[in-house]
Amino acid sequence: MTVASLTAAVQQDTASHGVETAAVEAVNAAHRRALFKKRGKIHPKRVNGAFRMTKWAMMALTLTIYYVTPWLRWDRGPGAPDQAVLIDFPGRRFYFFFIEIWPQEVYYITGLLILAAVALFLVTSLAGRMWCGYACPQTVWTDLFLVVERAIEGRRNDRIKLDRAPLSVEKVAKRTVKHAIWLLIGVATGGAWVFYFTDAPTLMGQLLTSSAPSEAYFFIALFTATTYTLGGHAREQVCTYMCPWPRIQAAMLDEESLAITYRFDRGEPRGPHKKGDTWDGRGDCIDCRQCVAACPMGIDIRDGLQLECIQCALCIDACNEVMAKVDRPRGLIAYDTDLNIARRQQGLPTRFRFIRPRTVAYALILALVSGVMLFALLKRSDLDVSVIRDRNPTFITLSDGHIRNGYTVKLLNKARSQRTISLTVDGLSGAALTAVGLPTADDGSLQVPVEGDDLRPVRVFITLPHELVVHDSMPLSIVARDEAAARPIKVQSVFLGPKP
């Protein structure tokens, strides 16, 4: 194809079963590759079909989750925020429905990220870039921006014409409206984002009366700008140039992973086909390039699996529409594997193997990490105790020769009400427990009141008569008991003294 014919992008060939033929070429076509390439604008064509419907449903679902989540309420009792999902930076808490995570428990977030990563690996090894094609915000928002573009500027051919047309009142008006709506979507995106970080109804009220904190406006502006730029202008370049995942995903795929595949065993040799002509001795591909026209990445799936392909499956719908018109079976482009193409060429039946060592391994890791996370979550105590031994000086000799060690005991009360924690020493007979500013009870324990939702550090001293210091390092545990008689928490530490 020559450059001249490329520029004649709007071309119709109605001779072939009334199928529109697009004179479009893949943006990454082999002979156009260069070290540096100017971006060619892509005008994806709207298609209809099962995958387009699935993508509409996914768009509705993901956008609903994004916009509705901050408005869900969850009663945590008085004094606590009632927002179901809230990242409270000033209060240093993360709330997720019944889960409340403190900064010390950031490993839950790590666990969640590991789960998300392994789930991504599993899905990718099963069916390719499902995430990119259906759920990635870049894909969803670009799709949303395209809806607006289509509504204002019309179908693919109209959009190409408008791009070429000289400046006119109509063009300016259409562009202005389009960019205004894009910006509005950007504002709504950034506006929803900030609700995750503070009480949504309060902030909404402040935003409506222009009295919100300046951070809110800053982040709304920031996310408006990024949404508008990435969804409206950068689009496929984000996936091709900015995102690391296309490079990483190759490591998850093997020859049995499903991928959107042009079945060249069925399609080749390709070429235009006139109604009434025989289909013998040729492939089913009539080279109408509807798959290329429909592609939001602007590539040609018939070149095979490639880095740019986000696996959105819109070319499947485009091709299926054409196959219906030319009265050939659907599925010339479909979820398939290169291995199956090779098998069919050898006369073997198509085979899908979803249970493979790779997928089993990913599933096992997923199950293991989920199990550990669940265990940790169920075992989660609302009292945290940590003990820091004084290291300078390591021990003190008192005037009567007794040896004293100092410890800082940090009591973290994750409950909402004040409670009294009883501290005792275990495993070191003859040890006396004292603290600065707290009386020692008759039974030798320390009763420490800790406010609800608070951390209280207590400096405690353990004193041992010198004749009982039989070793220069003796293990002991500091035991914290809740008055509500929950499981006591034991923290291991040591008692240091002079070498006897």
Added chain:
Amino acid sequence: MQKIDSATGSEIRSHEWDGIQELNTPLPRWWLWTFLVTVVWSVAYWVVMPAWPMIGSYTKGVLNWSQRDNVSAELKLTAQARRPIANRLVAALPADIESDPQMLEFALASGRAVFKDNCAPCHGSGAQGFVGYPNLNDDDWLWGGSLGEIEQTIRYGVRNANDKSRFSEMPAFVKLGTLNRTQVADTVEFVLSLSGQAHSADAAGRGSVLFAEHCASCHGEGGQGDRTQGAPNLTDQIWLHGKSRIALTTVISNARNGSMPAWGERLSAADVRALAVYVHSLGGGEPEPGQ
């Protein structure tokens, strides 16, 4: 005539050196513009902000911005913010400080900072002391361990030029010729016996007479010390200059009179008080007299 390189699509420049040709790959426009903007920015920066070093000074810039001024302004603001509670700390009775959690927290935090800045060189960063410098964690005090006594010791110091300084002086018994070496050795044996260390009973018996004559006026009949004179308790397990025979001989022969500056001359009243609260909290603090 423009020649195009087939591999890259770039123009080949006309010049050639030893068969080596150059491709024309201009800077990306966005990069070039960004660079030019930074050049303009830097010139504007010289005008607005301090930039060029001069002899003995530097260009101040029209904004007259100074990091040093900012820091001192911030320090002033911090001091201002702390003034109410610092004033409250200074005005409070020593006995009331530790029962007021807010005041205690403030005193401990600032006391710790002041301690690390001023006291740690001698007393150690953990206040554990060294030979000749008392350990402040334990329950043995030379001049008293109540909050008020500690504060007075810090404010006026020990054996310095301040009028109210804590003062006492142990004689260098051998240097002054009061005792001879044999007498010192006998006294050392007696002192060893006071804290239950191994000693020669005969020598200690002779030493007890010398002790009663020369030492008891300050250290007490039984060697239990006297805090009004800063005379150490000789019966316990804590020794400022060491408990060995050699250490004791040296102290009795030559005397050891340690000194501490009067910190009230250098630190604010609030800092001195915060220091006292901090030292009192280290583990050996005693209740106020009469409590």
